[in-house]
Amino acid sequence: MSEHMRRRLTKNDITILVRGEEVELKSTIKTSFANIINELIDFETYSMEEILGDWVNDPRMRVAKYLKGIRKRDGLTQEEVCKKLKIKQSNLSKMESGERPIPKGLIDKFVKLYNVKKIMLIEKKLSD
Numbered sequence: 001m002s003e004h005m006r007r008r009l010t011k012n013d014i015t016i017l018v019r020g021e022e023v024e025l026k027s028t029i030k031t032s033f034a035n036i037i038n039e040l041i042d043f044e045t046y047s048m049e050e051i052l053g054d055w056v057n058d059p060r061m062r063v064a065k066y067l068k069g070i071r072k073r074d075g076l077t078q079e080e081v082c083k084k085l086k087i088k089q090s091n092l093s094k095m096e097s098g099e100r101p102i103p104k105g106l107i108d109k110f111v112k113l114y115n116v117k118k119i120m121l122i123e124k125k126l127s128d
Contacts, residue, residue, distance in 0.1 A: 064098035
């Protein structure tokens with residue numbers, strides 16, 4: 001287990017996002033959240049895979065979850081994204097569920113649409 005997963009969370013580890021925008025919370029509320037999470041999850045007992053799921057080690061699933069997450073962050077439906085990128089909704093759905101990779105020619109379009117770093121949409125092991 002990595003070192004950052006072994007230590008207890010503090011208020012400095014807590015960031016709350018609403019539709020992709022950070023919400024400023026009082027320090028006491030952040031501390032309360034950290035305490036609740038520390039009570040729910042014993043970071044010394046559980047591995048990262050047990051906390052986050054097997055997809056952590058699967059590059060395609062990591063990219064798929066990220067792709068779906070950034071779409072939701074931006075408040076877009078699959079239909080809206082498909083219209084903007086001129087792709088079929090079934091293809092986007094398969095990319096977001098990890099059933100198919102993002103075609104190389106589409107990665108740059110996603111990068112521009114979502115304003116994200118290209119590396120986040122490339123299927124590569126995190127340790128590489």
